[in-house]
Amino acid sequence: MPQPPSERYEDDLEDVPAPGPVHYAEQSLLGALLLEPHRLSDISDLESGHFSNHAHGALWQAMRDVPAPEPDAHRSSPAWLNAVLDAARPLAPGLTASYLHALIQVCPWPEHAPAYGRMVRADHARRTVLVHAERLVQTATDTALPNRVATILNRADTLARFLDTLAGRFASHPGSLPRTVVPAPRPEHPDAEAVEEEQHLLAAATAHPADLDTMRWLQPGDFTLPLHAAVWQSLNALVRNGDPVDAVTLLWEAQHRGLLDDGLDPQDLIALVTSPAGGSPAHWGERVLQRALLDRAAEVGTRIAAYARDPANTPHQLITGSRRALADLAALRTRWTHSSSPPPGPRAPRAPAVSRAGPPPRTTAPTTRALH
Incomplete structure (x- = not known):
């Protein structure tokens, strides 16, 4: 017998995950600024793309674009709220006046707006590190991608630069290492x-x-x-x-x-x-080292992704753990650079059959017993 629509909807709602803490931080920040727009000047280094909710980001951008009113005029007139709503709707048509009033109701502490802004920036940093780490893993494991090593090193450099930027925005503190349990890095059966x-x-x-x-x-x-x-x-x-x-x-x-x-x-x-x-x-040897570099990049990306997925890690813990993981990749990267550089001084000539360019075409694979 078909399930009644009301029961289907209830089941669907049960499957929707509860919003995380950053959702409430975003609501509280926006509510504080809608209530007291003069506090916008207290929030720095925050962009619309930092919000996890698209509508929240559009509302933030509208508040930055519409000139803030005088406090006395704002208390006596909703003109600024209406102007902000009109500016945000082209990017977020679902926004309503009632939602803006709901945001104001959920924030009874407008003076805490800077703290809410730091929470929004911290969660955006965590999500961005996760994206970088997942791209690193994807590149390392995509066998169809040409020139994977160069792409991996570029992605690692991009992530390192982003971590440097984050380090200047979040203060250090004791207990800087993540406690996240990282999954096993290598498969049981070698390729x-x-x-x-x-x-x-x-x-x-x-x-x-x-x-x-x-x-x-x-x-x-x-x-x-x-x-x-x-x-x-x-x-x-x-x-x-x-x-x-x-x-x-x-x-x-x-x-x-x-x-x-x-x-x-x-x-x-x-x-x-x-x-x-x-x-x-x-x-x-270069083939073996290249494969080791690809494996190490996948391990490092997996480790950083695990740190970023763990909401218990503070931004400083995430930065420190990610930098240490990248240092493991950098050590192997240095050896890879040495391997692919021309050897110092002249080398003795050797027969064409052992050219460094690679082996001649092989018709049969070597067989070795009991070594796997």
Whole structure:
């Protein structure tokens, strides 16, 4: 049997979320200024776009555009209220005179208008940081977007500049770090392409260990698999010690580092570093580092978004936490810049098969047992 319209409407109303505190701050601010327009001069750095409610923003802009009346004239005549309403209606047709009077009724403390204005600015800052963070995550995870790294770095710079602006508007205070619980950053199962690129890097590095001296910009934390990171550390240890590098010496170093204690078959490790891999270590290292940069950007964006969604964070906590998150991205960004810069001094020529530009076309994928 169809549900009566009245019951359907009641159900719909139950689903509407209750307005947040900023809604009441906006109402109180506007009510205070409608009641005592001379207090408009006490509100600074507030724009119509800072309001979460479009009609409230249109009303604020109208109050700024219509000259404020003298206090005595305002108490005896609604002329200014009518002029403000007429100025706001083209942008917010739903505004009515009764709503303006309702706003005046909800604000019995007009002298608190500056505090309400700060609340409106703070909530706008939180919403804007959230938009920047979500764009950062979207860019980092959009595989169809060309030149993602450059776009990510531009978005990170834009967010950093906005945080600098906010820092000058909101005072610092004790307890500046957010307490927000951030979701787990990485998926449980690494991307198959990322794993394959790391395998190519380890094989190329074993074949051309001299290149590792110029690849200090790549760190173990850039790898998706802990095993690959440990093998990379083993290769670098052999190079630093001046030891010969091949599959057998690497296996010996891996044994000393405990890599075989977890059931890793020596034959699997040998197969990993001896599988055919065109391209130089620097080429595959850049691919690994680029993927790490994209992952880090997604993690940082997710962390900042979590801070911004948590209304318990003050503006100063949001600014501090977001800056620290961006610093984590900046550290990796510096290494990325070093990796993509020309190496200092002349380099020894190498065969075309290991050109840094990338590997030749491959017909079959390398196979490695039990390394995933």
